[in-house]
Amino acid sequence: MITLIIFKSNARGMQYGMGTYIRELTGSLLSYPDIKIYVVTYHNSRFKEFDVAVLAERYFEINIPTPKLSLLHDSRNEIKYARAVANLLADIISENEGIIFHMNYIDDLPIMKILRERYEYSVISVVHFFQWEQLFNGNKQKMNGLNIDKPSNNTEFTIFTEKEMLRLSDHVVTINPFMKDFLIKKYNIPPVKISMIRNGINIGRFTKTDSQEKIRLKHKLGFYSHEKIILFCGRIDPDKGINFLVDAFTKACKIKDDLRLVLIGQGYIQDILDKCKQFYGRITFTGFLSPDKIKEFYQIADIGVVPSIYEPCSYSRLEMIASGIPLILTRIEGFSDMSEGEQCIFINRHITHDGDILFDTDEFCNAILSLSGNDKLAETIASNAYRDLLNKNSASDMAKDMIRLYKNLIKNKKPDLEYEKTERR
Template sequence: MKKRKVYIFNSASRAANYGIGTYINQLTSYLKNSDIDFDIIYLNGEGREVAVTEEKGYRQILISAARYRSVKEAGYYYRNVAYLLDEYIIQSKDTQCIFHLNFMTNPLLVSALKRRYNCKIILVCHYTNWSFSLLGDEKRLLTIVKESAQRKSLADKLNYNELKEDIRMIRKCDRFVCVAEHTLNTFLKVSDIEKTKCQIINNALKDDYKELDTTQKRVLRAKWWIADHRKVILFVGRLDEIKGVSPLIKAFKKILQSHSDIHLILVGDGNYNPLLAEAFECCTRITFTGRLSKKKIQELYQIADIGVVPSIHEEFGLVAIEMMMYKLPVVVGNTGGLSEIIKDNITGLKVPIITFKRKRTISYQVLSAKIALLLEDERYASEIAENGRKEFLEKYEISLFRNKMLTLYNSL
């Protein structure tokens, strides 16, 4: 059997610091303990040269960004990327070269790699630009696909063209992996991609949970200046429209009318100004922490009472399974990957996505009611939390992901 050499591609972008970054960290952590050799290649980095570092037992290769104004110029860039990698790509009869791509809408890169190397290419879909642009509105996407070019708006044309580029990229790859079922189902509805080369491998996390006793939790709460009797509602994620932060603040203000001893902590960076304005009347009960280290977020998971993921669209929902891991009862938007992760009223509570003023949003009235239910019924909240923790261990713990990825690599 041939050896496997995997080159994990990512883009040096904001997303690399969030879900995709977590995914790659989890992937590399288990590959270091396997017989598969690997490097990480970052495209669109800063600087003007190729930068190579060796740390943590593997190489990281950073290729600088370039400005291009046409498809032709983009083709030159990705052709040059393939040439630049010559020095680092191993080509031998006893080694299977595997390129593992973690971004969409780039068939030109796949073509350049295929022309230059004897390789197999895996494409993992963590997100698509068009789904975020449409806030996960699949019905709108299907309408755009069916509409004539003349009837499409400029925004619709952009979404449609990005979808077509994604489909071209999938067709060129040897394996197409989705992190959630809804993503694959959408692609199958709008294209004729080969179903046999597609599969679903859910994201997963290493189990970092350690249960604290009452004294330990009290000490940790004191560190964060949280009184023992105060209930903490926790959000973790980018402060973007698609994450539903504004409806969460509206829901929190509604809950405050009947539950005065609560505190909302919002972890993440983004556009603060409109949210600060939204939270003005109850600003002493809401904390914006900015982006935090993994250790500090873990501390907040340990002292929180309820986790909320009110996303209007979520490709998968890594934060939700992280909250389940830490035995938090979770309330989520009934959308995308979150709909697949959470069993309503069993492992968490779901809130419907609605259309308001021709725009998708999460119902803040229902969101406030679901959070209030968990605040009022501690036994029910504890049952939800226990079920969520069990679901995490059975479906989303890292060893399951590890076995599926190793099987995938070894099948090529």
């Protein structure tokens, strides 16, 4: 029996892609009878006391609240809290066998260190994105000159923390091949310690709608049947390319009067409102929605847009494809597995002399106009992308690869690689 203990922090990304990853992974893993799963949600503000909930057979959720007087950025308090988490898990760990600790974010590092001190069980870390991407908005040039191994500022310390966590892990999982190359070249992680396992989704949870059902759902959600719904789903933040999207959309609105942009998610909404004063009536903000409500919007969407400046593997992209929505994507490394013109329309990336990433809003506008005005093209792109999704991104394949990795780690756990620790600030 494999006992998988997955750690889930209160990081904002857990409400979006990382949270979806955990749901998809656990849902598919449970199809294997020889695995038991505990999802440990720590710093959970929804709970005041330690709580264990049974979600399904062999599937448990452990909720650990945030201390009342918590100084999250104080390393001494982080260590105390990590010890408390490990103490609360002690009985569960002692009662089970074949344990794997599964980490997802740099906030997990203090807990990882305590667990490694107390147990010899394997630890894996999944890299959902790199910290430098978030810190520098995808600008690789800003990595030059950083002293990551001896950090002297918050930026260097954040990247060092990520590197330390991956170096201390028994195995590292990346979700695309470019991430693996970066880990080898920049973080000096041995190739044998890295596996590339693509994100997957349960495609059967998503449905394509016919024209009559789409009209019915549009009316139910308050939209006119003639409107072309352009859908964005994710964090409404600059790194998601939201500013380029809104600029392109407002240009397209000057040419076509049946376009509506729907933005699902939370973030820098005021910045967007300042950009679209002429077209307030053409943009809908839904805020944060449940997965079931998001699926209703997928069913009415005519075009999906994922205009990210960086993106290792967007779950909203996979879900839109599974829902039969034709996509406009930015030409970045995380989307390079798709074919131009056959499976999506790409917006080319432009890198300035200083390394900043830009997209041409005229090119973006033309893509919107092209897809919204050509139903045959939209249908062809959506169908081709769907077939490709079946081959590359099924949750069952992701779970199969992860099960194989878990079993190999349990059977052939290697001695820890020697690692020179750097003192915390």
